[in-house]
Amino acid sequence: MSKRTTAAAEAAAAGGRPRNPAIEDAIIDSTRELLATKGYSAMTIGDIVADAGTTRPTLYRRWPNKYALALDALRYGLRKQRExxxxxxxxxxxxxxxxxxxxxxxxxxxxxxxxxxxxxxxxxxxxxxxxxxxxxxxxxxxxxxxxxxxxxxxxxxxxxxxxxxxxxxxxxxxxxxxxxxxxxxxxxxxxxxxxxxxxxxxxxxxxx
Missing domain, CATH: 1.10.357 (Tetracycline Repressor; domain 2)
Structure with missing residues (x-):
């Protein structure tokens, strides 16, 4: 199952439940890919949620804006590299x-x-x-x-x-x-x- 399908399924199942790490991982993965392929200015929230298979409200419940998300994606990649x-x-x-x-x-x-x-x-x-x-x-x-x-x-x-x-x-x-x-x-x-x-x-x- 692709990350998009997985994230969409998780988002549908999550509803009012606590945050699901699978959704956050899909958003971070999509952000990292788009930062490399499109660049920060060209990358949009719409691109990210479409690629991750989730929704804008789901993303905004976790990150207030694109900049905060980009920083988290950067921190994630650097942490994985150091580990x-x-x-x-x-x-x-x-x-x-x-x-x-x-x-x-x-x-x-x-x-x-x-x-x-x-x-x-x-x-x-x-x-x-x-x-x-x-x-x-x-x-x-x-x-x-x-x-x-x-x-x-x-x-x-x-x-x-x-x-x-x-x-x-x-x-x-x-x-x-x-x-x-x-x-x-x-x-x-x-x-x-x-x-x-x-x-x-x-x-x-x-x-x-």
Whole structure:
């Protein structure tokens, strides 16, 4: 059964009953898909409820407006992405392996192949809806980059990374490499991409 059929059935059965998570999931899924394919400004509440197989009153009982729904859809996707990661244990990895794993986790496409399109759409809205891109930075980009910052800082403290390294710039270069790769080649990121990024940078970072 499709998400639209499921959501419609749940909505019909729900009536005055407590909220049904299946309906909310269908609305969030539809919003995420439409944000990537149509963009925030072009996406309408009508599009969302039609795709999710539900109704406007059902949606508005949960979210006051399109912006609040878009933020919840963004938070949902980012939370699922973070939950997909295994804990990063530096004691079980060599310094270079730890950096490779942290760089791999910078990829916006991890667990969401449409993430680059979503980023592009949010950047395109920077003039019309600046808070949307700000939320992407706060909820997605900064936490993702912070993990690499923390890893490199810890490696510095352990003596594996030089103390004069500009960690913030290294993180920016690593994060930006994924966008550069997508803009140059498109498609999925190569399996060895993080290793190649670190192989290029590591000689300038390592103490030995």
């Amino acid at each position: 997909a990661y295994q804990p990063l244990n530096l004691d079980r990895l060599s310094p270079r392996e730890a950096m490779v794993e942290a760089v791999r986790r910078l990829d916006p496409r991890y667990h969401n192949p449409r993430a680059m399109t979503l980023h592009g759409n949010f950047m395109a809205e920077a003039e019309r809806v600046p808070h949307l891109l700000a939320q992407m930075r706060e909820l997605g980009n900064q936490p993702r980059c912070q993990e690499l910052t923390d890893v490199l800082t810890e490696l510095q403290q352990r003596g594996a990374v030089r103390t004069d390294v500009d960690i913030d710039m290294v993180v920016t270069l690593c994060f930006g490499s994924y966008f550069a790769d997508f803009n140059r080649y498109g498609g999925d990121v190569p399996a060895d991409f993080a290793e190649r990024v670190v192989a290029t940078l590591w000689p300038a970072l390592a103490t030995e």
